[in-house]
Amino acid sequence: xxxxxxxxxxxxxxxxxxxxxxxxxxxxxxxxxxxxxxxxxxxxxxxxxxxxxxxxxxxxxxxxxxxxxxxxxxxxxxxxxxxxxxxxxxxxxxxxxxxxxxxxxxxxxxxxxxxxxxxxxxxxxxxxxxxxxxxxxxxxxxxxxxxxxxxxxxxxxxxxxxxxxxxxxxxxxxxxxxxxxxxxxxxxxxxxxxxxxxxxxxxxxxxxxxxxxxxxxxxxxxxxxxxxxxxxxxxxxxxxxxxxxxxxxxxxxxxxxxxxxxxxxxxxxxxxxxxxxxxxxxxxxxxxxxxxxxxxxxxxxxxxxxxxxxxxxxxxxxxxxxxxxxxxxxxxxxxxxxxxxxxxxxxxxxxxxxxxxxxxxxxxxxxxxxxxxxxxxxxxxxxxxxxxxxxxxxxxxxxxxxx
Numbered sequence: 001x002x003x004x005x006x007x008x009x010x011x012x013x014x015x016x017x018x019x020x021x022x023x024x025x026x027x028x029x030x031x032x033x034x035x036x037x038x039x040x041x042x043x044x045x046x047x048x049x050x051x052x053x054x055x056x057x058x059x060x061x062x063x064x065x066x067x068x069x070x071x072x073x074x075x076x077x078x079x080x081x082x083x084x085x086x087x088x089x090x091x092x093x094x095x096x097x098x099x100x101x102x103x104x105x106x107x108x109x110x111x112x113x114x115x116x117x118x119x120x121x122x123x124x125x126x127x128x129x130x131x132x133x134x135x136x137x138x139x140x141x142x143x144x145x146x147x148x149x150x151x152x153x154x155x156x157x158x159x160x161x162x163x164x165x166x167x168x169x170x171x172x173x174x175x176x177x178x179x180x181x182x183x184x185x186x187x188x189x190x191x192x193x194x195x196x197x198x199x200x201x202x203x204x205x206x207x208x209x210x211x212x213x214x215x216x217x218x219x220x221x222x223x224x225x226x227x228x229x230x231x232x233x234x235x236x237x238x239x240x241x242x243x244x245x246x247x248x249x250x251x252x253x254x255x256x257x258x259x260x261x262x263x264x265x266x267x268x269x270x271x272x273x274x275x276x277x278x279x280x281x282x283x284x285x286x287x288x289x290x291x292x293x294x295x296x297x298x299x300x301x302x303x304x305x306x307x308x309x310x311x312x313x314x315x316x317x318x319x320x321x322x323x324x325x326x327x328x329x330x331x332x333x334x335x336x337x338x339x340x341x342x343x344x345x346x347x348x349x350x351x352x353x354x355x356x357x358x359x360x361x362x363x364x365x366x367x368x369x370x371x372x373x374x375x376x377x378x379x380x381x382x383x384x385x386x387x388x389x390x391x392x393x394x395x396x397x398x399x400x401x402x403x
Contacts, residue, residue: 016143063361064114076126157265
């Protein structure tokens with residue numbers, strides 16, 4: 001049985017292009033150092049003694065920079081190709097992280113977070129366009145999943161290591177490690193990724209779902225992006241407010257919190273590729289997305305009634321990870337496939353903007369509700385938002401079927 005599962009896991013990687021592997025390994029290197037955002041709320045409240053509300057406001061500047069960076073990244077990618085945009089983003093964001101070693105005022109950290117997110121998230125549309133160029137319609141969802149596997153493998157290493165590093169050497173050491181991995185990822189792309197576009201074609205090449213108009217005039221897609229943002233706001237509580245919940249309510253230490261966050265990435269690495277390979281042959285995109293969205297409120301219920309027990313925190317992590325696996329690869333596939341060859345940047349930028357908006361709202365909304373009304377009220381709010389989001393995806397899926 002184990003041999004069969006392993007064989008199925010290996011087969012799910014078949015027919016993926018070399019450049020997809022290069023993108024994936026670069027993301028693995030980069031995300032292995034992605035500890036800053038996950039531990040930012042603890043750094044701001046524990047080391048710099050800001051309130052939870054103030055920490056949420058500061059982290060919202062990260063989200064604003066993310067939105068604007070995603071827009072700029074889409075515009076730049078459609079005009080200058082993905083390669084220089086990805087390189088500039090990785091090197092620039094790595095350099096900016098060093099500022100956090102010295103800046104400690106609320107205004108200063110807010111500005112640095114904004115600029116860092118702007119430069120870092122220029123990368124996202126360029127990376128999505130690269131995946132679209134280097135994949136075929138037949139293997140696009142698995143190509144997305146391979147890159148996500150690398151991201152989550154990095155995330156499983158980063159937070160787990162970050163918790164121990166923060167305890168032993170302090171939070172500021174995380175900034176240096178994050179910068180170093182950005183430079184490492186840039187070096188890999190420099191040596192192994194082609195400078196020019198290499199669009200992969202097959203005899204089954206599909207037409208774009210939506211042709212002609214700008215992505216910003218594609219109203220069903222704009223509604224899709226809004227729903228992605230709503231989903232992201234609820235899902236990102238895993239990183240925005242859950243570290244505070246685990247620390248203040250459950251009384252876990254930083255190393256335990258880091259291991260819980262790292263478990264999310266590890267589960268994605270182990271489960272996503274074979275599950276997506278199986279699902280993409282059997283399920284409709286919007287049906288799978290809806291299942292993923294509905295797993296979010298279920299995950300919050302385990303925390304609400306778990307009484308701070310570690311077992312329920314582990315179950316929450318498992319369920320929220322399954323939500324991510326069902327929803328995110330198919331959301332991204334839909335986004336990449338929606339536009340034509342010359343509008344990949346626009347569509348990818350809007351998709352990234354949806355998550356950027358979520359990054360703005362998630363920390364300030366989650367931490368503010370928790371500070372004013374308690375974590376149980378916060379759980380109730382996001383349960384309601386997730387149910388509303390699932391209904392929206394249901395309506396959009398019905399409309400998509402009749403096109």
